[in-house]
Amino acid sequence: MSTIEFQHIKKKYEGNDTYSVSDFNLTINDGEFIVFVGPSGCGKSTTLRMVAGLEDISKGQLIIDDVVMNDVHPKDRGIAMVFQNYALFPFLNVYDNIGFGLKIRHMDKGERDRRIKEAAELLGLSPYLDKKPGELSGGQSQRVALGRAIVNQAGIFLMDEPLSNLDAKLRGAMREELVRLHNQVGATTIYVTHDQIEAMTMADRIVILRDGHIQQIGTPEDVYQNPANLFVASFIGTPPMNLLPGSVRDGKLYVTDDVMVSDAPGLEGYNGQAVMVGFRPEAAKLTGEGIEFVVEMVELLGAEYNIHGTLGGAHVIVRADAGTCRYRAGDHLKLDLKAKDLFFFDPDTGLRLEVNRGV
Ligand SMILES: Nc1ncnc2c1ncn2[C@@H]1O[C@H](COP(=O)(O)OP(=O)(O)OP(=O)(O)O)[C@@H](O)[C@H]1O
Ligand SMILES: [Mg+2]
Known part of the structure; x- marks a missing residue:
């Protein structure tokens, strides 16, 4: 004992x-x-x-x-x-x-x-x-x-x-x-x-x-x-969670000023406020629908690719299975981000905002 x-x-x-x-x-x-x-x-x-x-x-x-x-x-x-x-x-x-x-x-x-x-x-x-x-x-x-x-x-x-x-x-x-x-x-x-x-x-x-x-x-x-x-x-996760400055306006969630990511489920109380928005590289899907994502670099890891690119000008990393990845630098793709995969943080204190992510 x-x-x-x-x-x-x-x-x-x-x-x-x-x-x-x-x-x-x-x-x-x-x-x-x-x-x-x-x-x-x-x-x-x-x-x-x-x-x-x-x-x-x-x-x-x-x-x-x-x-x-x-x-x-x-x-x-x-x-x-x-x-x-x-x-x-x-x-x-x-x-x-x-x-x-x-x-x-x-x-x-x-x-x-x-x-x-x-x-x-x-x-x-x-x-x-x-x-x-x-x-x-x-x-x-x-x-x-x-x-x-x-x-x-x-x-x-x-x-x-x-x-x-x-x-x-x-x-x-x-x-x-x-x-x-x-x-x-x-x-x-x-x-x-x-x-x-x-x-x-x-x-x-x-x-x-x-x-x-x-x-x-x-x-x-x-x-x-x-x-x-x-x-x-x-700190936890490789590659790390993507973190983007965002805001809630009129019930919608925006990142980097003008990219509308989704409705803002659970964020009603934050209307007019800044939030940090996070998503894991594996949470975003390149299914052909969603928000604009420009490929900068594709990194082969073996079974998977890390696709580095920009979303509204901010750098993000998206993970894709090697079997499905045919992307090249300069490609304009669509990133499908589900509200349930988003994390929200208070930009001042850094603390996670406890919101109902619609799971
Ligand atoms: N003998 C010592 N005298 C004075 N300050 C010390 C002493 N040992 C450690 N510190 C300080 O205490 C803090 C914590 O040090 P510590 O060695 O516990 O860090 P650590 O997390 O083990 O780092 P690392 O990953 O580099 O080993 C540091 O700011 C360090 O400068
Ligand atoms: Mg040590």
């Missing part, structure tokens, strides 16, 4: 004027895989390091399994951690690298051996136990670092960008492996990344951070389908 509770946690580093983490509130359930995601400097590592006990907590309480942990020594928190730079000992073989932590804690040799071999088996490292780190690939080295964490049999796993040193293909494979490992080991996990694809593919729930503030907490589906604000809407 390992639950983690953040209660109004704040962090200000000595010498800084501003908080690196502001009023962080979250309850993580036993066995959950939580991903902290956000741009560089948003406070992901700081928050993780406060859980580990490697940074002091300035304000608020950190509670693990109903016990306040603020002043508990890192080694007594029941936590295992994997970092981006998984510094292995170059002079020790894989077996001893995995077992190093257990050895310095004077764990009985038989138990140590059992745990090392079990972790190696789980990670596919059994054939490499006699090798030195210099003889391993990046992925294998990362697995040794994971092994070191697994043998502690901690209830909580903290990982800070553990895959960022690997190339794209290996990262994809290790993503799958980590999820499989999590399903087998079942430890409550916090995983930090700035890569929203990692977040979307691995998380039970995602915590999106910006400038030390939580923007949204939710399942991958949730944050994709119901982004709380403009930041989340543009």
Whole structure:
């Protein structure tokens, strides 16, 4: 059983004027895989390091399994951690690298051996136990670092960008492996990344951070389908959501001044006001009817195309299946946008407007 509770946690580093983490509130359930995601400097590592006990907590309480942990020594928190730079000992073989932590804690040799071999088996490292780190690939080295964490049999796993040193293909494979490992080991996990694809593919729930503030907490589906604000809407999704300045006039919705997109269902209360209008690249269909869209560039991804173009002068990206795409730069097409696929945001606060989208 390992639950983690953040209660109004704040962090200000000595010498800084501003908080690196502001009023962080979250309850993580036993066995959950939580991903902290956000741009560089948003406070992901700081928050993780406060859980580990490697940074002091300035304000608020950190509670693990109903016990306040603020002043508990890192080694007594029941936590295992994997970092981006998984510094292995170059002079020790894989077996001893995995077992190093257990050895310095004077764990009985038989138990140590059992745990090392079990972790190696789980990670596919059994054939490499006699090798030195210099003889391993990046992925294998990362697995040794994971092994070191697994043998502690901690209830909580903290990982800070553990895959960022690997190339794209290996990262994809290790993503799958980590999820499989999590399903087998079942430890409550916090995983930090700035890569929203990692977040979307691995998380039970995602915590999106910006400038030390939580923007949204939710399942991958949730944050994709119901982004709380403009930041989340543009951060989650590749390519990102198209966002256009718009306005509501006489019950109609316009974008970029004069392109009428649709009636304005649910936006009656916003008559005469500016709104930000968003739609996902896959929501727009090129069916031959709708609003004018001029193709600028067609980008082949394999099974799909990203069609870059303009709508009322604003840049947008539309996604089309490769089988159906015959478009070229300069083509004038019609973009079919359904009212139910539109998102609306307050242009001043960035907050999502809760309107009935006619779904
Ligand atoms: N030791 C420190 N002393 C002072 N300020 C720090 C320290 N560590 C981090 N900060 C500041 O705290 C903020 C959050 O940093 P943090 O390392 O948590 O960001 P991050 O989200 O992990 O970013 P990245 O994706 O680049 O790793 C940043 O503004 C950073 O400059
Ligand atoms: Mg970091």
